Amino acid sequence: MEAAVANGPKKVDDKRNGGVIDGPTNPMVTPLLTDLYQFTMAYAYWKAGKHDERAVFDLYFRKNPFGGEYTIFAGLEDCIRFVAHFNFTEDEIAFVRATLPPSCEDSFFDYLRGLDCSDIEIYSISEGSVVFPKVPLLRVEGPVAVVQLLETPFVNLINYASLVATNAARHRFVAGKSKLLLEFGLRRAQGPDGGISASKYCYMGGFDATSNVAAGRLFGIPLRGTHSHAFVSSFLSPDEILEKSLCSCDGSTVCEDFVSWVQTWLSKLKVVRSGIPNFCAVALALNDLGYKAQGIRLDSGDLAYLSCEARKFFHSIETEFGVPDFGRTSITASNDLNEETLDDLNKQGHEVDAFGIGTHLVTCYAQPALGVVFKLVEINNQPRIKLSEDVSKVSIPCKKRCYRLYGKEGYPLVDIMTGENEPSPKVGERILCRHPFNESKRAYVVPQKVEELLKCYWSGSSDRRREELPPIKEIRDRCIDQLDRMRPDHMRRLNPTPYKVSVSAKLYDFIHFLWLNEAPVGELQ
Numbered sequence: 001m002e003a004a005v006a007n008g009p010k011k012v013d014d015k016r017n018g019g020v021i022d023g024p025t026n027p028m029v030t031p032l033l034t035d036l037y038q039f040t041m042a043y044a045y046w047k048a049g050k051h052d053e054r055a056v057f058d059l060y061f062r063k064n065p066f067g068g069e070y071t072i073f074a075g076l077e078d079c080i081r082f083v084a085h086f087n088f089t090e091d092e093i094a095f096v097r098a099t100l101p102p103s104c105e106d107s108f109f110d111y112l113r114g115l116d117c118s119d120i121e122i123y124s125i126s127e128g129s130v131v132f133p134k135v136p137l138l139r140v141e142g143p144v145a146v147v148q149l150l151e152t153p154f155v156n157l158i159n160y161a162s163l164v165a166t167n168a169a170r171h172r173f174v175a176g177k178s179k180l181l182l183e184f185g186l187r188r189a190q191g192p193d194g195g196i197s198a199s200k201y202c203y204m205g206g207f208d209a210t211s212n213v214a215a216g217r218l219f220g221i222p223l224r225g226t227h228s229h230a231f232v233s234s235f236l237s238p239d240e241i242l243e244k245s246l247c248s249c250d251g252s253t254v255c256e257d258f259v260s261w262v263q264t265w266l267s268k269l270k271v272v273r274s275g276i277p278n279f280c281a282v283a284l285a286l287n288d289l290g291y292k293a294q295g296i297r298l299d300s301g302d303l304a305y306l307s308c309e310a311r312k313f314f315h316s317i318e319t320e321f322g323v324p325d326f327g328r329t330s331i332t333a334s335n336d337l338n339e340e341t342l343d344d345l346n347k348q349g350h351e352v353d354a355f356g357i358g359t360h361l362v363t364c365y366a367q368p369a370l371g372v373v374f375k376l377v378e379i380n381n382q383p384r385i386k387l388s389e390d391v392s393k394v395s396i397p398c399k400k401r402c403y404r405l406y407g408k409e410g411y412p413l414v415d416i417m418t419g420e421n422e423p424s425p426k427v428g429e430r431i432l433c434r435h436p437f438n439e440s441k442r443a444y445v446v447p448q449k450v451e452e453l454l455k456c457y458w459s460g461s462s463d464r465r466r467e468e469l470p471p472i473k474e475i476r477d478r479c480i481d482q483l484d485r486m487r488p489d490h491m492r493r494l495n496p497t498p499y500k501v502s503v504s505a506k507l508y509d510f511i512h513f514l515w516l517n518e519a520p521v522g523e524l525q
């Protein structure tokens, strides 16, 4: 990440759309950040004269993570930044040339040298949206060889981003809206990029702040922090504090020996020595000088019990010494927290105001990857289908449009995919929504609202207007708002109801026609 910070990301002027698109956040995101087979295929497409055939690929996932029934879509902005800057440097060309067999012609490398994404179109669901399996998150259209080169970086950029944003949203769901959620995972993240991405996408998924200073600088995410055990235990005695004076908050007086003042308070608290009375003695002495102490962090032991004890102690101080609001002093808890411990703490009753969550959140301990895939759905206007013994792996062919249909209570009811040229669903008009593969599962829906999901985010050099890339705060607000509008039974942790993902009757018939056409007929002897 350092190179990006030191040099600033590259920028591309996109005057047609009145904006400037920065380069990828991470300078490692280059056209070489792909799998070798993409180059092997690009060469073979080129050799076969197929490289410019117009292909449509869908990027989607097959199953929601963490045993849930929803996913947060994240990583779009980084994909668009990547395509905006997609071209090969001479060094990169030289490396690919040295990697591929020596028989590859010079003119193939001239072809690579001239590549950019001016002939690519990307339609996408808005970043921060609640999304569901099988529905394309991105529809990428362009010359087949170029689109293939985009596969691996796109899947890479979206996979972890969406997974960790979903993990963050799930932690938020359990913690409740009123709690402050702090991402503390940098030290445990999978390397520097894992750490930076975790901070960005946990914020997007509904966390309030991060301890990661670099992420604060790069993305403007609020920074928060407490202090560690090492700081407390580094002081062997109060005598080590050489600068004992403290000026009052308003600057009107100076307390010459603040340390003694704290010790006077400590003797008044008349309790066994522990961190909490020590904190309170300092807080009370600070209060005398007009300062407000922030709070404590519990990092071991029974967090439910200790938070309740701490709260009682704060309240008793408020009452006994008449310090307004002292009872509401903030209590932060940390130490190996995850969805389950948050849920347990809720059941037991606790007085924690803020949770600091690291390892389980950023490593996505409960599920390390989201199975994002990128599948060819059409080439030269010919629909393609990927068949598999496993029905869940059969792809949905055709260049499609996708809609979210809302019911009369305002909740999203169903996502429906249609062929590109079918009429869109209309408010108040009954439409048949079919399970893509299960004949008996179908429902009529009369939508009260119809939202088209895929919008143009990259139009290459065409004149089509593209959507702006919104600031991270706006994406986070969208995420929080969409989660709020979901029907509660889709959201619950235990046995949530699956959200319905469907296809139009016409697309259903076409999928099954193509399936039968493409599937070989076995011969029994």
Ligand SMILES: Nc1ncnc2c1ncn2[C@@H]1O[C@H](COP(=O)(O)OP(=O)(O)OP(=O)(O)O)[C@@H](O)[C@H]1O
Pocket: 299, 300, 301, 302, 303, 304, 305, 334, 335, 336, 337, 338, 341, 344, 345, 348
């Ligand atoms: N009331 C509670 N209910 C359920 N789980 C809790 C509760 N309080 C704490 N925990 C969890 O129990 C685990 C305690 O871990 P562990 O025993 O390693 O820590 P500790 O010994 O308390 O602290 P330290 O890390 O300082 O040794 C943590 O995962 C913590 O999140």
Ligand SMILES: O=P(O)(O)OC[C@H]1O[C@H](OP(=O)(O)OP(=O)(O)O)[C@H](O)[C@@H]1O
Pocket: 184, 185, 187, 188, 299, 334, 335, 336, 337, 356, 357, 358, 359, 360
């Ligand atoms: O527990 P996490 O969710 O990852 O949250 C971050 C943790 O990191 C710090 O301690 P660290 O784990 O470095 O030391 P410890 O083993 O003493 O808790 C901090 O005190 C938290 O406990």
Ligand SMILES: O=C(O)c1cccnc1
Pocket: 184, 185, 211, 224, 225, 226, 227, 228, 297, 334, 356, 358
């Ligand atoms: O600020 C904190 O308390 C913090 C930050 C990172 C990891 N553990 C704790």
Ligand SMILES: [Mg+2]
Pocket: 335, 336
């Ligand atoms: Mg720990």
